[in-house]
Amino acid sequence: DTAVSQTPKYLVTQMGNDKSIKCEQNLGHDTMYWYKQDSKKFLKIMFSYNNKELIINETVPNRFSPKSPDKAHLNLHINSLELGDSAVYFCASSLAGTGNSPLHFGNGTRLTVT
């Protein structure tokens, strides 16, 4: 009964390759996110989707292309991987709105680009 699940947990690949990370939530939330956590543990928002529509794109290179087939899924495809893409990528979900609706995070995907 995992709330937010993302796969794979680990991804090791070479520069120039293309890879995808999948995310699914069963909490009934309408908003989903991708965050990148670098080696210094800084959590930076990349994308925010509400009901399958892109709301926030935080000046992420267009090599990163999110896709939300429905409001329970948000996938991330990365083209032409670079060394600097190595990080932990977290998917998260919440209810929309301005009140107390905490983010629920998946367990993360550790991406290593060699």
Next chain:
Amino acid sequence: GQSLEQPSEVTAVEGAIVQINCTYQTSGFYGLSWYQQHDGGAPTFLSYNGLDGLEETGRFSSFLSRSDSYGYLLLQELQMKDSASYFCAVRNTGGFKTIFGAGTRLFVKA
């Protein structure tokens, strides 16, 4: 710009009380939250302050002063398992964007 400032590291002993401060600067504000992250794990939600004052949840309390753009997380009766990183976070942009501070690494010693 938008930014949150919190100390990078705090060390305390078991059983003690520790306070982690957070000051923020953001356009639009819908509350201050705190998240805990253990090494190798995912951030998990701890508390939320939408209005000024103190919120208490067990051993953890959180405080907000909107006029000072300041908040803190108070951890009481520290346990070894509290060793983790703690992030303050602010929600803005109509509630669709949550930005995080750089995190405070808490070390609890025996």
